[in-house]
Amino acid sequence: MQLKFGKEILLIIKTLIPIFGIVFFNWSIGSIFLFFLIELLFIGVETVVKIIFAGASNVKEKIGGILKFLLFYSILVIFIFVLIGNFFNNSSAGNMKANFQIEIFYLLVGLYLFDFIFDYIFSKRFKTATSKSLEMETYYMLIIYFLLLLVLLLLLRIFTVPENFNYILGISIIVARNVAEYFLLKRVKRN
Numbered sequence: 001m002q003l004k005f006g007k008e009i010l011l012i013i014k015t016l017i018p019i020f021g022i023v024f025f026n027w028s029i030g031s032i033f034l035f036f037l038i039e040l041l042f043i044g045v046e047t048v049v050k051i052i053f054a055g056a057s058n059v060k061e062k063i064g065g066i067l068k069f070l071l072f073y074s075i076l077v078i079f080i081f082v083l084i085g086n087f088f089n090n091s092s093a094g095n096m097k098a099n100f101q102i103e104i105f106y107l108l109v110g111l112y113l114f115d116f117i118f119d120y121i122f123s124k125r126f127k128t129a130t131s132k133s134l135e136m137e138t139y140y141m142l143i144i145y146f147l148l149l150l151v152l153l154l155l156l157r158i159f160t161v162p163e164n165f166n167y168i169l170g171i172s173i174i175v176a177r178n179v180a181e182y183f184l185l186k187r188v189k190r191n
Contacts, residue, residue, distance in 0.1 A: 007185050010115055015178045017104060022170065025101060032170040036177060038105065042112045044073050047138045050120055054134060055127040065131025076142040083150060084169065137184060145180035152176055
C-alpha cells in the first residue's frame, strides 16, 4: 500500500510549516534554526530506525551501518551548522530567541511517522532495503542540502543588505532543505 503522491504532499507540508510559522507566528531566525535542528534530528532518527528494519541486511551490516551513519551524519550536520553560523556571524545581531509552538513539534512527529509507516512499512520497501542504501539516501540529501545552502548564501550575500541577512538566511535554509529532499525523492523513485 503506497500513496501515489504521499511523498510530494509531505514535502509540500514540510515546506509550508516554516513559511506558516514566519507569516502567522512571527518566527525569528532562532525559531527557524530550532525547526531545522529538530527536523535534522528526525531525519537521523528515521534513518537509524529504517536501518534497523532493513530486511536485506544482516545484523552485522545493520550495526556497522548505524555506527557509520551516526559518524558521517554528525559530520555533515556540523558542516551545515558551521556554514549557517559563519553566515550569521557576519550579519546583524538579529533575533535568535526561538518562539516555537509545541503543535509544530507534534505535526512533525506525525509527518515522519506517516512517512515511515506508509512509505517504508506498508509499501514493503523495508524488505528490499539495505543499510547501505538507506545511509546513502540520507547522505545524498544532506550533501545536496549543504551545497545548495552554500551557493544560496554566497549568492544572496552579494545581493543583500546586512539588515536582511537573517531573513535571507531563513529563506535559504527552507529552500535548500526542501530542494534537497525533492532531489532525493526523484532519485529514490528512479531506483
